[in-house]
Amino acid sequence: MTTAKIGIIGGSGLYQMPELKDVEEVRVDTPFGSPSDAFIVGTLEGQHVAFLPRHGRGHRFTPTDVPFRANIYGMKLLGVERVLSASAVGSLQEEYAPLDMVIPDQFFDRTRARGRESTFFGEGIVAHVTFAHPVCSDLGDVLQESCKAADVKAHRGGTYLCMEGPAFSTVAESNVYRSWG
Structure with a gap:
């Protein structure tokens, strides 16, 4: 293969x-x-x-x-x-313009309530995987350098909030998410 x-x-x-x-x-x-x-x-x-x-x-x-x-x-x-x-994606940060590249360093997963399996483990396999630092900083460095070479505005760091779709958040939800940073 x-x-x-x-x-x-x-x-x-x-x-x-x-x-x-x-x-x-x-x-x-x-x-x-x-x-x-x-x-x-x-x-x-x-x-x-x-x-x-x-x-x-x-x-x-x-x-x-x-x-x-x-x-x-x-x-x-x-x-x-x-x-x-x-x-x-959309942005809750006004300084992030359309077509800007964001290289996040954290995630917030709002899709887990959908009632489907979200792990590779189970059925006798138990594992606890750290997700404290879910993004490879070496790969982030490469992406940042690539954006610079291509003259693409990049923002390093930030949180990617993933929500259940296909839908966008309500104004109230967006305000809460924005307050989280």
Whole structure:
């Protein structure tokens, strides 16, 4: 099977990566079902990369229905060690303009109430995984340098708040989230 060390998950609007060279479409089976789509494995700037559109090509999956465990497990099967995930998001910070890049260092997950499995563990496997520092600072450094080289305004640090979709927050919710920083 073709392998890659870097995985890229494309969010809304990012369904393909024409910059990849020597591409191969790879389908994998996982204990968590099928991933969102076939992985597109190829070379980007000399690096072996596995690309996966989060919502599937053609945006077939709503945020709630994305098979996230199958997606991540599939990345692992391909040998991926580092994952970059691009998302189309809004901002609660006025200094973040549209098209700015944000390199978060923390997450706040508001999707756990949806009543579906959110872990790879269970059925006799018990593990407690630290999530104190969920973002790779080395990868953040590379992203920041890449943004600088591409003349893209980047904000380093911050919290990515993920909420259940497809919906946006109410004004009251946004005010609470903004007060959290």
